[in-house]
Amino acid sequence: MDDGSELERRLDALYVAVRDSATVDRQAAFDIAMNELEYRPLHAEARELAEASVADDDETRLASAAAAFLDAYGYEPGFEQAPERFARLERALDAVRADMRATGLTGEVRLVRPGWIPGNAAVKTWAGDQGWTGGISSSDAADDLSALVAVAEQARQAIMESLQYQSTGRVWPACPAHGLGTSPEARHGTGLWWCDGGDGHVSAEVGHWAAWQQSRLSRIPRLPAGITRRGPGLSLQRARQ
Numbered sequence: 001m002d003d004g005s006e007l008e009r010r011l012d013a014l015y016v017a018v019r020d021s022a023t024v025d026r027q028a029a030f031d032i033a034m035n036e037l038e039y040r041p042l043h044a045e046a047r048e049l050a051e052a053s054v055a056d057d058d059e060t061r062l063a064s065a066a067a068a069f070l071d072a073y074g075y076e077p078g079f080e081q082a083p084e085r086f087a088r089l090e091r092a093l094d095a096v097r098a099d100m101r102a103t104g105l106t107g108e109v110r111l112v113r114p115g116w117i118p119g120n121a122a123v124k125t126w127a128g129d130q131g132w133t134g135g136i137s138s139s140d141a142a143d144d145l146s147a148l149v150a151v152a153e154q155a156r157q158a159i160m161e162s163l164q165y166q167s168t169g170r171v172w173p174a175c176p177a178h179g180l181g182t183s184p185e186a187r188h189g190t191g192l193w194w195c196d197g198g199d200g201h202v203s204a205e206v207g208h209w210a211a212w213q214q215s216r217l218s219r220i221p222r223l224p225a226g227i228t229r230r231g232p233g234l235s236l237q238r239a240r241q
């Protein structure tokens with residue numbers, strides 16, 4: 001079993017069986033364990049999975065060995081195996097939609113599964129833009145905050161493309177105090193739009209952009225001392241699998 005996609009398929013099946021409390025395929029579980037032991041002979045969870053898969057009639061032991069193995073292996077289910085993660089992205093996008101409306105954007109955005117990064121999701125705008133990074137992986141959607149920040153970042157990129165920021169310089173969402181771009185960040189357990197100016201500051205909580213903020217922009221004609229403009233950049237680089 002040296003074919004990577006075959007291993008992935010078997011891991012997915014193992015995950016689904018554990019998730020649904022269904023019968024674990026003993027042969028597949030044994031193969032997965034032996035494959036791992038080839039590389040890591042001392043892998044305790046792989047040993048236990050191999051032993052549990054040949055032990056007769058102990059489904060409980062096999063199921064918990066499979067769960068422990070997947071955990072130790074660092075297995076991350078894709079959106080197909082963990083549809084609740086995609087649902088989490090949909091909820092996160094609702095929060096971003098609220099910020100769009102609060103800042104006067106009327107266009108539609110939606111989640112798509114683009115072909116260019118298999119397995120990932122992306123935000124697509126009214127104009128068909130999908131941002132400049134690789135989209136959102138299933139592991140980004142493992143918890144609410146991570147999902148919120150990932151969706152906000154993808155939405156920001158796609159929306160700025162649709163606002164043609166490269167020619168117009170128009171950033172989204174713009175900091176109400178400085179007119180500079182902001183980037184979503186997870187801080188203190190919350191998703192925040194963080195101003196790109198200087199050391200930065202909170203512009204708004206993601207999903208809670210106050211409608212009045214944008215109107216203040218017109219009263220701030222120039223940048224305060226010490227604040228410099230910078231391009232949209234990739235300020236939210238994360239390790240991706």
Ligand SMILES: [Zn+2]
Pocket residue numbers: 175176177178179180195196197201203
């Ligand atoms: Zn600012």
